Amino acid sequence: MHSKMKLFLFAIISANLLLLSKALNCWVCENEGSNSACISNGQLKQCLSNEGACQNEMRRNDGRLQITKRCKQTLACDNNFDQNERAAWFPTQCNIDSPNTHCKCCCNFDLCNKRQLQCLEYVQCPRLAAPDNGWMDCSEENILDSTCQFHCDQGYTLEGSSQTQCVDDHVDDNHGVWTQPAPVCLPHEPLCEHLVLDKGSFHCTNGNRIGSVCYVTCSSGQIYPPNSNNITCGDPLIPPAFQPHPRWSLPPERWNVTRPCCVDQCPPHAHMDACIVLDSTNSVGGSNWEIMKDFAIRMIQ
Template sequence: MALSIHIALLIVACFACATGLRCWKCGNARSPGQCIEFGRTQICKKSQKVCQTELRFSSGWGSKPTIRTGCKEEHACGNNFGQNPRKAWLPSQCNKGVANSVCRCCCKTNNCNENELLCEKMFENNSGPPRPPLCVGVPKAPLNGRVICRKSRYEGSSCRYMCNRGHVLVGNAHALCRGFGDFAMWTGALPYCRRLPICDPIAAPERGTVKCFGGNKVGTLCKFTCDRNHKIEGPSAVSCIATPSGPRWTEAAPMCTLTACEDFGEIKHGNVNCSTDNNIIGTTCSFDCGNTELFLTPAGTDSSRCIWKEGEAVWTRQKPCCSGIVCPPTAKKDIVIALDSSGSISSEEWVLMKKFVIRVLGQFIISPTNIQISMFRFNREIDTDSQIVFGDHDSLEGLTKAIENMPKNGGGTYIGQALRYARNYMFRQNNRPGVGDMLWILTDGRSNDEFKASAKQLRDDGVDIIVLGISKKNDPRFMQQLLDLTGDEKLIMEVKDVVNSFEEDLVQLAMTKICEIYCMG
């Protein structure tokens, strides 16, 4: 047991040796308070065995000293200390009446110089430099606040005022210990803590979250989000604003309600049967035509499911209708397709656009008695070299090859010119009398020319105009352009980009637009 204690004492002793002496260090402080406030503990080197304090009076004893403290080698500090009383014809060391007089003192225990900032023990009969006056106590803390002081209370020391959370300091941020001859006192009017104007706490909606930026003070913005399969009913964000009656939120917090798909309504000459009454996520609706002589159009759309996709509830398939033919593949229509090949369409996007058209047309029978296709591309010019007119191809195979070979070059989006070309030329080449006409436009940009009058002429001629708009910039003016083309928002298909949007559901949507003409009224 005694051996264990002995070893432990040796370890402690070795640790103390390893850590070295600790001295208080400050540089060029103008008062003891400043030395304490801005100084720090310094771990001395192995060769530094003592702590030193140095006082320098630039204008004799009546001036305030500059104080420097820190670690020192024992022999060096001893030599300095020995010079204090050294006699000379005009001594400059520790001389009360000489400018730039310097006094130094040494001590050997941890932080011993922290309490010897004026080397008072070195002098007898108060012959040393006068001790600066000391402020009594600490300044009073403001209501709803606090005061933080260093341990020094000498002249030149300072204390800092701070306010509690939700309050702001008005007035002096610091109190200064100021000397007046033989005494000192804290100066500066007591500040106060003013309560920040805040709104009442706002709670997160059930099955949702709220995140506020700035607490609840005026100017704070709070944003709400809902859990998966839920949507916000109300504002997605509110702000704390100042009003004559006090701070308040701009709106009440929203609710998070279970997301549901739009109601299908009825199918003329058919039936809709859904697994729930409110069309929530997971609901499946089945369709049928009660009359056995009618068929669901587009074919194969006998059911649809409500799913969560890209932050909203959507049906996997559009609502079908009941018609006298099976569409697709059966349909009888003369369709002109106009492809925008302006500079904003990349080469990769151009290939994908053509493949998409081929996939849609592949759902139908291409023949002189079913669907006929005419197709051209446009930008600043109309490409007549690669165009396809009615009757050029009586099968999907030949039509596919012709579409694949269409080049991509040129710039500019001139929809008005394309509409006039379709009306004055394409619809007059082998157009079948008594067969419905359709113009399908694929474009990604706003037109550089006027087109509204030409679009209206085509619609007045009985041409159904459907548009696939690629709205890369989410421009509301572009969406208005699509509506001006079709005259009916139901004839608009919109995607955000080509690469990620030309999927099977868009093919189904395009088929629906083509087959809708056969729906029974």
């Protein structure tokens, strides 16, 4: 008798474990304002043995959206789904284009209710691809109201909008358009060295970008090297429109001539430095002192 009881208990435990191993896993949330909020704030739940369906429920009252996901008994979920086509708001209870609607969808495999209304035809936009050298995050893949954010890897700059949204084109049924085209990720633009000029100034056509021409003005009027009153970023023989594109990851660009300065000569081109020491003791005498000063002044000039 004791052995039969053990065998009976073992059979019950085994059956329960088998049921648990086959239990459905569904997303669960309550009255969230969007499908992405439901996934973020909700949770995965292992359904009871008599709950063979995952249900999605979408309500919209005067445009205010509410999303609820739950485990559901299979027949009950099917009955709820049948109500989608019943007359209520015009033309039916479930009408995704109406500001007032109530739709329910059922499915029967793990995590099948992650999307908003997987059982209905809904507006879809063309699928987007992540930019090369970057990535994207989309709230609802490519369905209506989905928002995609774009990012670039380190060393690359986003060219275009960082965000786009799927909206109804109001032309073809179930077809949507993105509010912005997908951007691209480009390497950081190569720039010439930033110019700083003592006792003068630079006036550039386009900053220190490729093709920019900078004109030199010296307060003293003296520029070295001679005739270097303008310099160009990049190769001056190639028009800016044909300069190599930044996406080729060129090394830093250079100015076409040595950077000028506003003195007679500037390092490393100066031939020598001079230091003049004058003897001003009484032994020199006043007349000789004037001669010495005049000589030193003419040397410097």
